[in-house]
Amino acid sequence: MDMRSRPFRSVLYIPGSKPRALDKARGLPVDAVIFDLEDAVTVAEKITARDTLAQELQQGGYGTRMRIVRINGFDTEWGHADAKAVAQMACDAVLLPKVSSLADLDALAEITGELPIWAMMETPRGMLNAAEIATHPKLQGMVMGTNDLAKELQVRFRADRMPLMAGLGLCLLAAKAEGLVIIDGVYNAFKDAEGLAEECSQGRDMGFDGKTLIHPAQVDVANTAFAPSNDEVDLARRQITGFEEAEAAGQGVAVVDGKIVENLHVVTAREIIAKADAIAAVSA
Numbered sequence: 001m002d003m004r005s006r007p008f009r010s011v012l013y014i015p016g017s018k019p020r021a022l023d024k025a026r027g028l029p030v031d032a033v034i035f036d037l038e039d040a041v042t043v044a045e046k047i048t049a050r051d052t053l054a055q056e057l058q059q060g061g062y063g064t065r066m067r068i069v070r071i072n073g074f075d076t077e078w079g080h081a082d083a084k085a086v087a088q089m090a091c092d093a094v095l096l097p098k099v100s101s102l103a104d105l106d107a108l109a110e111i112t113g114e115l116p117i118w119a120m121m122e123t124p125r126g127m128l129n130a131a132e133i134a135t136h137p138k139l140q141g142m143v144m145g146t147n148d149l150a151k152e153l154q155v156r157f158r159a160d161r162m163p164l165m166a167g168l169g170l171c172l173l174a175a176k177a178e179g180l181v182i183i184d185g186v187y188n189a190f191k192d193a194e195g196l197a198e199e200c201s202q203g204r205d206m207g208f209d210g211k212t213l214i215h216p217a218q219v220d221v222a223n224t225a226f227a228p229s230n231d232e233v234d235l236a237r238r239q240i241t242g243f244e245e246a247e248a249a250g251q252g253v254a255v256v257d258g259k260i261v262e263n264l265h266v267v268t269a270r271e272i273i274a275k276a277d278a279i280a281a282v283s284a
């Protein structure tokens with residue numbers, strides 16, 4: 001499945017040190033898993049988590065879920081050994097935290113070879129260099145690290161995320177320009193389903209492909225928010241039919257529900273249907 005049509009509605013972080021949670025993910029309806037060796041793992045467990053994770057991935061059972069491993073940064077004592085270990089793991093991609101420059105990804109690719117790379121975008125320097133970072137040939141996706149970004153920017157929490165908007169926008173532009181997947185940051189209050197739904201809706205409107213999550217209770221909300229609704233799919237089908245009929249009648253523009261439909265709208269309509277079909281395929 002090509003990366004752009006593959007669903008990434010729900011991307012769940014799982015601490016690499018927690019076998020029970022690692023096992024639980026095999027039965028959760030998530031599109032992707034980030035197996036974490038970084039922030040969710042205590043210093044005391046850093047090395048054992050690497051081994052626990054390697055064994056769980058070897059055992060398999062994650063089905064169609066994309067398996068992404070987040071390593072520790074190269075400015076820590078674990079980063080290089082993590083990267084070497086991940087290169088041998090049964091996973092689909094490696095995720096580097098706190099990416100600030102293209103050189104950070106070059107350093108990772110030297111160790112992980114052909115393994116696709118994802119970048120955590122969570123530093124002010126990373127925001128400013130997002131356009132260049134997005135051009136790395138091994139890069140498949142970006143993940144917003146909104147907690148680290150908020151810390152670095154010294155912002156106050158606001159439900160509308162206004163203080164983070166410049167950074168989110170720069171990364172969205174960079175990812176879209178290079179055809180990368182881009183996933184929104186986490187919603188920390190994992191028992192607040194209503195707040196999560198609002199933030200997912202905002203992220204979906206902005207063009208994110210999905211949301212990173214920290215708890216299984218968040219999965220259904222994200223899956224609903226980032227999937228095309230029945231109304232959207234229905235409209236997309238009618239736009240395609242309407243445009244085809246207009247073309248057959250020698251017209252370049254159709255009118256559906258009182259709005260014009262041009263070729264570019266048909267491209268979007270086909271993408272909506274492709275996404276709905278891809279979700280149906282993984283749900284089956």
Ligand SMILES: CC(C)(COP(=O)(O)OP(=O)(O)OC[C@H]1O[C@@H](n2cnc3c(N)ncnc32)[C@H](O)[C@@H]1OP(=O)(O)O)[C@@H](O)C(=O)NCCC(=O)NCCSC(=O)C[C@H](O)C(=O)O
Nearest residue numbers: 013014015020021024025039040145146147148214215216
């Ligand atoms: C937040 C938690 C610490 C809550 O844990 P807990 O109190 O144990 O939750 P529950 O008792 O409600 O758990 C119920 C069952 O669900 C399983 N579980 C919990 N979390 C996960 C998970 N993430 N993946 C899979 N399964 C999970 C429990 O094992 C229970 O199972 P069972 O016993 O069988 O019923 C905890 O949820 C947690 O640790 N979450 C992950 C936190 C994390 O990964 N943080 C780092 C990523 S966020 C980040 O770094 C952001 C970024 O870098 C930035 O800068 O923004």
Ligand SMILES: [Mg+2]
Nearest residue numbers: 122145147148
């Ligand atoms: Mg972070």
